[in-house]
Amino acid sequence: MALPAAIVITLYQIYFFYLLKKRLSFLQNSIVFMFIFILLTYFSTIINLQLKWLDVTEDSLLFMFYLLNRDIIKPLFVLVFINVFAGGKTFGKKGIIFIAMVLSMLLLDILSQIFGVVTYIKWNLFYAALANGAFLMLGLGLAKGVKYLKRVSS
Numbered sequence: 165m166a167l168p169a170a171i172v173i174t175l176y177q178i179y180f181f182y183l184l185k186k187r188l189s190f191l192q193n194s195i196v197f198m199f200i201f202i203l204l205t206y207f208s209t210i211i212n213l214q215l216k217w218l219d220v221t222e223d224s225l226l227f228m229f230y231l232l233n234r235d236i237i238k239p240l241f242v243l244v245f246i247n248v249f250a251g252g253k254t255f256g257k258k259g260i261i262f263i264a265m266v267l268s269m270l271l272l273d274i275l276s277q278i279f280g281v282v283t284y285i286k287w288n289l290f291y292a293a294l295a296n297g298a299f300l301m302l303g304l305g306l307a308k309g310v311k312y313l314k315r316v317s318s
Contacts, residue, residue, distance in 0.1 A: 166279035170229040170237070173272070177240045187250035192310045193243055200239040200303050207295070208234050217287040226281045233272055233281075238296075241269050242303035249304060262300065269296040 186193065211217050220230055245265040252258040273292045276282050 166229040166276075166281060167225045169275070169279070170232040174232050174236050174240075177237055177244070181240055181244055181247075184244060184247055185251065186247050188247060188307060188311065189314075192307065192314065193247075195310050196246065196303055196306045197239050197243055199306055200242045200299060201235060203302070204234055204238055204299065207299075211287065215286070217285055219283040219285060221281050221283075226279060229276065229279060230281050233276060237272060238269060238299070241265060242300055245300050246303055246307045250307075262297070265300055266293055266297045269300075 188196070212220055221227060245261065249258055249261050252261055270289060270293050273282075273289065273296075277284065
């Protein structure tokens with residue numbers, strides 16, 4: 165049940181991002197996606213293998229859920245956040261967008277815990293929410309940096 169759910173979430177996320185009005189160019193979105201992908205991979209490797217704060221399942225189908233979540237869904241959430249956040253007019257709307265994205269990413273963490281993909285040892289949902297918020301803010305900073313580099317080089 166976990167793998168079909170992950171595939172459906174991934175496809176919906178890709179479709180939503182495809183239809184979204186993008187504030188960044190294709191190259192800028194690709195650069196941000198790549199950096200967030202790399203950082204999420206390193207972060208999850210450190211949390212899982214080095215610190216042993218969570219345990220990832222050995223089942224190959226459930227591990228595919230983990231990989232889709234880490235490598236595609238969460239970086240796409242960051243890209244959606246960046247492109248929607250840039251369109252927010254007021255500080256309140258931007259705050260609501262940020263909270264909604266953190267909660268959406270937290271729901272994915274809860275879903276992975278319900279399906280038995282990950283088991284929290286020294287990790288909890290509060291830490292996951294902090295990490296998700298940090299990745300969203302890091303993605304926003306990367307987007308601003310990429311926009312600045314494009315403006316400087318032009």
